[in-house]
Amino acid sequence: RVPRAPAGSRRVTPGLGGTPRIVVLTGAGISAESGVPTFRDAGGLWEGHRVEDVATPEAFELDPDTVQRFYDARRRAVASVAPNPAHDALAALERELGDDLLIVTQNIDDLHERAGSARVLHMHGELGRVRCVACEARTEAPGDLLPGPQCPTCGERMLRPDVVWFGEMPYGLDEIDVALAGCEAFVAIGTSGAVFPAAGFVLTASAFGATTIELNLAESEITPFFAESRLGPASRLVPEWVG
Ligand code: BJW
Numbered sequence: 001r002v003p004r005a006p007a008g009s010r011r012v013t014p015g016l017g018g019t020p021r022i023v024v025l026t027g028a029g030i031s032a033e034s035g036v037p038t039f040r041d042a043g044g045l046w047e048g049h050r051v052e053d054v055a056t057p058e059a060f061e062l063d064p065d066t067v068q069r070f071y072d073a074r075r076r077a078v079a080s081v082a083p084n085p086a087h088d089a090l091a092a093l094e095r096e097l098g099d100d101l102l103i104v105t106q107n108i109d110d111l112h113e114r115a116g117s118a119r120v121l122h123m124h125g126e127l128g129r130v131r132c133v134a135c136e137a138r139t140e141a142p143g144d145l146l147p148g149p150q151c152p153t154c155g156e157r158m159l160r161p162d163v164v165w166f167g168e169m170p171y172g173l174d175e176i177d178v179a180l181a182g183c184e185a186f187v188a189i190g191t192s193g194a195v196f197p198a199a200g201f202v203l204t205a206s207a208f209g210a211t212t213i214e215l216n217l218a219e220s221e222i223t224p225f226f227a228e229s230r231l232g233p234a235s236r237l238v239p240e241w242v243g
Contacts, residue, residue, distance in 0.1 A: 002093060002185075002242055019182030020102040020119075023210075024090060025201055027106050029190020029217060033235045035081045036109055040192050055165045064160075065146060071161040072144040074108075075127045083115035086189065086238035091116035093242045102179050104172070106191060106198050108163050123170040123198065125163035133158040170197065180204045185211045187241070190234050193222030202226055215241060 002022065028038035039051045060067045083091075094101045094117050103112055103120045108127045112120045130141045137153035141161075148157035164170050180186065186205035193199040202225045206212050214226040215237040223229050230237050 002097075020179050021100040021183060022093075022097065022102070022185045022187065023176075023179045023183045023201075023205065024101065024103045025106070025186070025188045025191060025198060026090075026103060026112070027189065027191025027198075029192075030086050030105075030234045030238070031081075031084075031107055031109055031111050032190065032217075033084045033086070033233060034111055036078060036107075036111075038190075038192075040194060052166055055163075056167060057165055060160065060165070068145045068148075068161075071127065071163070072146055075141065075144075078109045078111075078127055081111075083111045084235050086234035087111050087115035087117070089239040089242040094119060102183075104176055104179070104198075104201075106195070108161075121172045121175065123164070123172055123176065125161070125171065127161065127163070129162035130159040131162040132156060133160055138162050173197065176201070177204070180210070181208045183208075183210050185213065187213045187215065188222070188226070189215045189238060190217070191220065193220040213241070 028036070032038050032041075054067070090103060090112065099119065101119060103117055105112060105120055105122055106124045108122065108125055110126065110128055128141050129138055130145065131138050132151040132154060134156035135151060135154035137151060139152055142149045145159055145161065149159060150157055151159055180201055181204070183205060186202060188202060191198065199222055202212050202222055206225065206227070212226045212228070214220065214223060214229040215234060216229070216231060217233055218231065219229070230241070
């Protein structure tokens with residue numbers, strides 16, 4: 001169960017405002033029971049391709065249409081599914097804790113937001129947003145990216161999904177570092193720990209003294225680094241943990 005603290009006990013870091021007491025890192029496993037395939041489990045998203053070979057700027061440069069078609073299909077697929085009890089439980093926890101909870105998600109779907117969470121940092125970007133390769137403007141996705149719609153800022157037809165591929169810098173790392181250094185509890189839900197820098201967050205949080213808990217269907221590559229690991233489906237484990 002989540003440790004409850006008395007009101008007003010939130011720590012404040014000089015110059016940086018309050019830091020969340022709890023940082024939750026989510027991965028593809030939290031959306032699996034909503035019907036969004038994971039990357040590395042059997043029947044995963046990129047079946048037939050290693051994700052490391054496809055989600056790269058080089059793959060996009062070589063064959064942009066295939067990559068755009070893939071993200072267009074995922075955008076449509078995500079629009080047709082709904083948050084599950086794991087997303088709902090985290091949204092309920094935020095209603096209770098407010099700024100004391102930060103969700104850092106590696107997922108590009110919007111299921112946390114649709115469940116009602118507002119404090120969500122999408123470190124690998126968002127399916128619902130695009131970035132212009134020409135002017136770098138980041139805007140809301142106009143729908144499908146094939147055939148190439150114009151950038152609303154510069155007019156070029158060079159929009160790409162606003163997601164973070166291998167070799168690119170994830171979003172929000174400074175804010176995440178501050179949160180990891182100041183939190184009391186770090187909880188990872190449904191992530192394989194195969195991708196950095198997210199896979200290293202547990203080490204940072206525990207080095208700064210946080211309690212660390214992993215909730216996953218199966219053991220992950222980073223299980224040994226958590227103080228506690230609970231195995232089972234997120235739709236059961238997360239509501240149980242939130243209590
Ligand atoms: C359930 C469940 C249920 C199932 N209930 N659980 C060596 C060391 C360190 C770094 C590197 C290195 N070599 C290369 C790197 C860098 C590289 C990297 O990590 N490569 C690895 C292959 C080693 N990383 C990068 O390039 C990153 N950028 C970077 O490092 O910048 C430089 C930098 C320098 C200094 C500091 C910081 C940065 C960028 C990584 C970008 C990853 N992008 C993708 C695609 C995003 C767009 C898209 O979605 O299409 O992100 S790849 C893909 O993997 C996606 C995911 O967010 C990410 C993680 O996957 P996730 O979420 O863990 O899913 P799965 O499928 O792997 O696991 C699912 C889990 O759920 C499993 O554990 C199941 O058991 C569980 N599960 N059902 C609970 N019902």
